Amino acid sequence: MLAWASTGVQVLSLSFARNGTWAQGYCQNPQNVNDPWCLVIQFASDTDVAIVAASGNNRMDVRFPAHDRRAVAVGGLDATLGFWDESPGNFVNCPFINGVQTGAECGSNFTLTVGFRRQEGTTPARTVRSTFYRGATWNLDLGCSDALGGGAANDGVGLCTGTSMSTPIMSGLLGMLRSINPLVRVGDPEDITAYGVRDVVAETTDRASLGLAWNAQLGYGRPDAGAAADRMLGRTRGLTVTNRVTPLFTLYSAATGAPTALGGATDFANVATPQNAMALIRYSVAAYTTATNPVAATNPTTPGYAAFPAEAAVPAPAPRANAYVMTTEYSPGPGLPTPIPLFLLDRERRWPLGCVPNTAGCLIYNRDFMLVASVQHLEQAAADGYLYRGRQGYIYPRCANEPACIPQGAQRMYRQCNTNDDDCAVFLENQRAAYQTAGYTAVYPAGSDPVLGYAYPNVDTDGDGLVDGLEYVAGINIADVDSDDDGANDAQEFPQGGVSFSDPCQGPNVTCTRVNDVLFANGFE
Numbered sequence: 001m002l003a004w005a006s007t008g009v010q011v012l013s014l015s016f017a018r019n020g021t022w023a024q025g026y027c028q029n030p031q032n033v034n035d036p037w038c039l040v041i042q043f044a045s046d047t048d049v050a051i052v053a054a055s056g057n058n059r060m061d062v063r064f065p066a067h068d069r070r071a072v073a074v075g076g077l078d079a080t081l082g083f084w085d086e087s088p089g090n091f092v093n094c095p096f097i098n099g100v101q102t103g104a105e106c107g108s109n110f111t112l113t114v115g116f117r118r119q120e121g122t123t124p125a126r127t128v129r130s131t132f133y134r135g136a137t138w139n140l141d142l143g144c145s146d147a148l149g150g151g152a153a154n155d156g157v158g159l160c161t162g163t164s165m166s167t168p169i170m171s172g173l174l175g176m177l178r179s180i181n182p183l184v185r186v187g188d189p190e191d192i193t194a195y196g197v198r199d200v201v202a203e204t205t206d207r208a209s210l211g212l213a214w215n216a217q218l219g220y221g222r223p224d225a226g227a228a229a230d231r232m233l234g235r236t237r238g239l240t241v242t243n244r245v246t247p248l249f250t251l252y253s254a255a256t257g258a259p260t261a262l263g264g265a266t267d268f269a270n271v272a273t274p275q276n277a278m279a280l281i282r283y284s285v286a287a288y289t290t291a292t293n294p295v296a297a298t299n300p301t302t303p304g305y306a307a308f309p310a311e312a313a314v315p316a317p318a319p320r321a322n323a324y325v326m327t328t329e330y331s332p333g334p335g336l337p338t339p340i341p342l343f344l345l346d347r348e349r350r351w352p353l354g355c356v357p358n359t360a361g362c363l364i365y366n367r368d369f370m371l372v373a374s375v376q377h378l379e380q381a382a383a384d385g386y387l388y389r390g391r392q393g394y395i396y397p398r399c400a401n402e403p404a405c406i407p408q409g410a411q412r413m414y415r416q417c418n419t420n421d422d423d424c425a426v427f428l429e430n431q432r433a434a435y436q437t438a439g440y441t442a443v444y445p446a447g448s449d450p451v452l453g454y455a456y457p458n459v460d461t462d463g464d465g466l467v468d469g470l471e472y473v474a475g476i477n478i479a480d481v482d483s484d485d486d487g488a489n490d491a492q493e494f495p496q497g498g499v500s501f502s503d504p505c506q507g508p509n510v511t512c513t514r515v516n517d518v519l520f521a522n523g524f525e
Contacts, residue, residue, distance in 0.1 A: 005047065006283035008276030010178045012049055013171035014065055015164035017056040017109070022064035024116050037065060045070045047278060048309035050178070050186045050197065052171040054163035055119060056109035059085060063109060067117035069190065072198060074170045075219060076108035076125025076163045083217045084108045084125045095141040105142050108163055111216040119219035120189065121170060121201060128165035132158050173201065173225055180232040180327055182246050182273040183305050183497035189220065197232070200499060204228045233328075234500030236474050236512060242330040243339070245456055245469040246393060247302045247321035248426075249277040252293055253286040255363050255421070266351075268295075268425040269369035271344065272325060272392040274308050281308075281316060285365045290320040295438045296431045298322075300458045304465045304496025323413060323428050324456040324469040325393030332473045336407055339394035340453060342371045343378050345386035351422045370424040370444070371415060373397075373452040380445045395453040409472045410454040417442040428457055465491030476504055477511045485509035 027038035044051050053066035055075040066073035076084035086106035087093035094106035111119050127143065135154045138144035144160035147153045177197045178184065187196020189203075202208065207221030214220055230240045248270045255266035265286035271277050280288035293299040302319045310316040331338050346369045355362035371392060372378050382388065395413055399405035406412070414432055417424040418439040427435045443450045456469025464481035476490055477483040483490050484507025493504040505512035 005043065005049075006279050008271065008273060008279035010049060010182065010273060010275050011171050011175045012044060012051045013168050014051065014053040014071070015167045017054050017063035017066060017163075019056075019058075019063060024061070024067050026064055027068055041065060041068055041070055043311070045186075046309065046311040047275065048185055049275060050171075050174050052167050052174060054167045057107065057125075057162045057164075058104040058109060059107035059112075060109055061112045062117045062119060066109075069117065069188065072170060072174070073117060073120045073219070074163060074166045075110055075119045075122040075217065076166045077122050077222065078126040079124075081124070081222060083110075083122065097141065105162065108166075108217075111219075118190065118214065119216065120198070121205065121219045121221065121223055122217075123166040123169040123223065125163050125166045126161050127159045128161065128169075129157060130160045130165060132156055170201075170223065173223055173228065174198075176225065177201070177228055177232050178273075180229060181244055181497070181499075182327070184232070184499060185309075195499065200228050200231045204231055231499060234474065234494050235503050236476060236494070236505040237510070238503060238506060241332070241474045242328065243332045243394075243473050244327045245324040245467065245473055246272055246327050247305065247319060247458070248272050248323045248325050248342075248393065248455070249274075249290065249302075249319055249321050250293060250296075250299060250323075251277060251280050251288040251290055253280075253284070253288045253367070254292065254294070255366070265363065265365060265367040265423075266421040267367050267369060267423050269346075270323070270371060270392070270426050271369075272327075272342075274305075274319070276344075276392075277319070278308050278310060278316060280369075282310075282314070284367070286367050290317045293320075295425075295434050295440075296322065296427070297434060302458070302496075303460045303467055304491055304498075322431060322458050323426070324458060324467055325395055326473065327393055329394060333475075337396050337399065340373050340397045341394055342373055342392045342452070344389040344392045345370050345372065345378070345381050346389055347381075347384070347386045349385065349422075366422055368423050371426045371452065377445060377448065395455045397453050398449065398451050406454055407472075409459075409468050409478070410456050413452045413455045414450050415444065415452050416440040416450050417444050426452070428455060430457055464489055466494065466496055470494075470496060475512050477513060480511050482507075483510065483512045485511075 032038050051071040053071040055066045055073050056063035062073045065071050078084040091101050091103040094103050097104055132146035134156045136146050146158040149159040151157050185196035187198040188194045189199050201223050202220040204224050204227035205221030233241050251269045253265040253267045299320045302321050305319055308316040326339050348367050351363045351366035357364045396407050411429040415426050419442050424444055425440050459468045461468050461478045462481050468478045471478045481489055484505050486507030490504045493502045494500045
């Protein structure tokens, strides 16, 4: 559990299922609350990590852990996108398992028993192309091998069948949706008080688009990734927006230098998901927190997002961020540049270099988290001992005719380093003087541009609960709490940390200034 929690994941993909004593309601039985798997499920629920689990392949009721309500139970479709069942009503077409034709592994599990766990969704399970270890065969009886599928026998790509193939497809979809807005909770289609990404998927399936109800075999239906992404992005003036912004959380670890203590890292870290932030707060030996920033005069909280997800007994510091980054690779509108990705890296080494552990001043857990915005700098950092930790949103690339070319409302984002503390920090123009006074003046790599690009500051001009950056990107009025005068606050209609249910720019008196307005639907005059 610690292994995945410490990496800040937002989705767990569990392609396995259990029978026997793992019955419906297993983790709700008081005797099983300390079962390791039940603890994992509870921890994931507390920290708002989505669990996606295979329903099973023996044409029976959904199996554990998919039958736990906190998980997405994923059933399987065949090659025609119908419900996967090799041999309805008999075993004729079922494979032999250990020489016996049992009926197992030849059809998706589903909600066989009324009142049992509801199948949530279905994705392809039959003859799905997948990666394999080169030349590996999982099970020829089940058609799972690198040698199958028409390619070369050792090309690392073959076919496989089972709801173990359905699960990663659904997991990938949830991961994509959470990247669009990392602040949106997991949710539960069976609980109207917990709306989130699971609900978005359930409400945009093929069945949902036809007005069809939940089905025991197909669940809410086959996901429509495009429709789900549109729902997550939201709409203004009747058009789906192409981008959003999200906080780049600011965390700090203070070095103690004590010879026997774990010590800190004297490090600033910036991450774009709540789970990444909590991973540093809870599981880093360097003890990161959002509560302390010894350099910046202000370290503002995040409008529209009040608390990190955490276990009730373990309080977390308030989310804080000075900068907001975009969440997709698409330009917010004509005249605005295509965003570039921010890559997160980190390096661990003793500091000062060559110091002897357990002696005064030797930081054995010294660590430096850093953001780069080019593949060239990523490769240089990797050569210098940094490890790649994933993408953390997008920013505008630097332009040549500053300040006129800087997108409205955005500021320069700098990366500069303090060589005395072995730390590189990322900050906006509004904090540049403070960081440079504190010693963050060196550039990395040597001779490079300290400006990564442009991002939005944590400013909410009209106090409506939406930062100006999101309103600029979505085309909402930054100086009007109700940009269409329909009586609903902009943040209610287009929430920073939630899913938009209505258009904040379609009321009786619209003051929105959408950046991607076009004269005609096809974009041409």
